[in-house]
Amino acid sequence: MTDEVILQVKDLKTYFTVDEGVVKAVDGVSFDLRKGETLGIVGESGSGKSVTNLSVINMIPSPPGRIAGGQVLFHDKDLLKIPLSEIHHIRGNKISMIFQDPMTSLNPFLRISTQMIETIVLHQGLDKKAAKEKAIEMLKLAGIPAPEKRIDQYPHQFSGGMRQRVMIAMSLSCNPEILIADEPTSALDVTIQAQILEIMKELTKRLGTAVILITHSLGVVAGTCDTLCVMYAGRIVERGPTEVIFSDPKHPYTIGLIRSVPRLDKENTERLYSIQGQPPNVIDLPDCCPFYPRCEKAMDICKKKYPAATRFENGRSVSCWLYSEEKK
């Protein structure tokens, strides 16, 4: 991981208009991504982590959603403002994505070779033969046995874990600068998950790819990510290096989350800690800290205004009135 920042997300806002009101799925999200860094975005359902993802490459379905503000600067070019033709050149090429469900993200009617070659030919300008060789090489790197034979098969002939490997191979075949992985292992068994995460770590390290990993599992994040963003109700509540956040969590939500996950390596004899209440329904949320109904340390000001981010050293920031200096 170097210090060169390749992606800057500044105050990103994505809103959806539904019958009942406006869903502020992403409401002011900012983070930086450095070359070669693995950034984890952790959150529960409704936190907005997947929508953040899609917003970064401007793939929000336009009714009912819209990008309501902010910038996504990729090498100083705002991805939200450049024309469609330019975005097509970036998606799949400089920034690629893999999704959660390997069953549905591959076209069941096309062979793997067709799908992979299509991407490589489109973005790298190689001819079909060279593209096929590159594809086979990527499949080998991803750990698929006998890739020369398997490349001509159809997706249904692969198991879930294998399909995810194919997705990884496909998305890394154009040597992108950023790989966005949206819950890549949530649908997989635990032993397969370990395999996939290993492959991802190895390949991205070898190719120097930066990764944005979205997940709800703290265990996965602890094992793979350098930096971590914790999201709640459309905002990042805490951000910083993974080790530091786990050893010294500051935001009450992060503290609660870490304490409420049962741990394999410790004897869990006492009662598991649990955060009371449930994740909010983000329709028409009033201006307050969305965590206050569940927070043990809620204060009066938490009900009235959303706290701005307080910065700490080594890149940490927390959005909480407990740490903010402008408490009234």
Added chain:
Amino acid sequence: MSRKISKTVNEFNQQLKPISLWADAWKRLRRNRMALISLWIVAFYAIIALAAPILPFYDYRVQNLNHTNLPPSFRPAGQLMIEKLKSDRAILQERVDSGQETLRPDLERTGKELAAAQDEVASNPENRKVYLFGTDNLGRDMLAKTIYGARISMLVGLVGTLTAVLVGVILGAISGYVGGWLDNLLMRFVDIMYGLPYMLIVIILMAMFRKEGQSSIVILFVGIALVSWLTIARVVRGQIISLKNSEFVEAARSMGAGPGRIIFRHLLPNALGVIIVFTSLSLPSFIMNESFLSFLGMGVSAPLSSWGSLVSEGANTMELYPWQLLAPAIEMTIFLFCMNFLGDGLRDALDPQSKNRT
């Protein structure tokens, strides 16, 4: 201890209104302009048809040989009658003037008729009637005829649809739930029935069982209902099969629920959306079938009339007196269009993907 549904607030002190699935569907239907307009039009038809006997329409059976083939008009019948006679006379006059002496006796006759008619108009209050849709060849009011025709058509549609739905839902549900050889048997039976030329069968039935003087409506119902339960059976079977393995059905079975309870309490209520949509779309098709049969003369017989028989009669005099065809045809077409739009709207509103996942 209050047992009312309370308007509660959530953790942010925002009001939470409870919404049932039906209310939600209604909201979506309301937003579909075409469907809403169609709903009102269909309701209008239904009210008029139901209330027809007590509404101030002329009796559709009354013949008035003075008022035959009058065009639709806001003016009283007497006036129209006189105008017609005058224009006939004027034509004859023209011809006589241009040399056809043989027509002179006719001219005199028409003169006498005119005089008689004028007396008639002055004396008989019947001639003050206003025929908004005109009259037919026996002087019967087209408006009343089409309204009563609507009653019959809509009745056929409704009863037929309900019968088909009842039979189809029960057979489809049993077939889908039980599966195995019973399902196979029933579905093969359905396949065979589909292959039969249904029109032919209905016609044969009508020809065999129709007795002179007796109303043929019942046979009509039976004939049409015989084949229309097929589609709904298949549709319901499909829904049941897809719902059969849901976890909530498993939960019911693990509690000891028997097949009856599972079918009627768990499976069918969740298939209601599909059933409603099918019902609203099959009603127009029933009416069309009936109209077709009546058009062929195999439907309802006089004095009852349906849209189909009216259209059939009107087709004979289409060139001379077009309103006799247009009135029932337009009335029927509007109704069928609206039912179709309504059915489409219902299908969108009852979309099961709407509220079940947050």
Added chain:
Amino acid sequence: MSDHEVLLDVRGLKMHFATKGTLFSKNKGYIYAVDGVDFQIKKGETLGLVGESGCGKSTTVRAIAQLYKPTAGEVLLNGKDLTKIPAQDLLAARKNMQMVFQDPYASLNPRMTAGEIIAEPMRIFQKRGLLSMSPAERDDKVEHLMERVGLSRFFKNRYPHEFSGGQRQRIGIARALALRPELMLCDEPVSALDVSIQSQILNLFKDLQQEFGLTYLFIAHDLAVIQYISDRVAVMYLGLIVEISGSKDLYKKPLHPYTQALLSAAPIPDPAVEAKRQRIILTGDVPSPDKQRPGCYFYDRCWKHMDVCKTHRPRLQETEAGHKVACFLYHKPD
């Protein structure tokens, strides 16, 4: 706990599903979802059943609940074999054995209100004459249950779509408790929930167990969850139990290679620990249970396999007190 009586005794349970042959081919294949499972659960204890997809844990639980008719084996609840008793007795037995399901969105009938859902077991039993309760008593019970699982009774008339995932799961738990069963079969009840809600529901399970003296058969794929909630744990692979022991022992000293691989693959939410971990990465995929193999089912993926493992199938045998494992590393083949 060691002197408590055995509530559930499963012996030789097998569940084979025939894959349909076509009209012209007689050769029907089978899915050997559960291929000979034995275990006992004592009153008041929690047995965790863990394994990956295709291991047969869900099928086992459904076979026990008699939602599927077991192909072979016995399921003894309080001494009565559920596979052999007549239908009326089975219904009476169900009063003591209820299930909680995995998917909070699919396990509740979307057209019934929360109150109706919770009252349904009581209604069914009342209709069959196995319970007598007036409607007022029933309503009262429903409200009481709702409060006990942490739902406001004012939501009795709301529909499932108006509740969140965690709340729906609470409704499912209240429904399972309605008949005051002794045994609760829980099929991955927290797997579909958010992390912060998971811990709430797990605590609820523990509290209810203490208050009502419940016995749980708890399925999950998350090892940490199983460790937290279970007294004893059984690890399944391809339709067989490969290891079964007390919860603490299993995690401290896993014997079977598969258990070791599982534990090593499970992520731990602590970067310091994760950085130092040595992972055992298994090769290959989780196989599908459509063939019966002569030897150990884990042979292909086992890095410690021996020749004898290919030809003989190991049986579940005790190594230490309360710790059984099916592996030739610990027992000689007979």
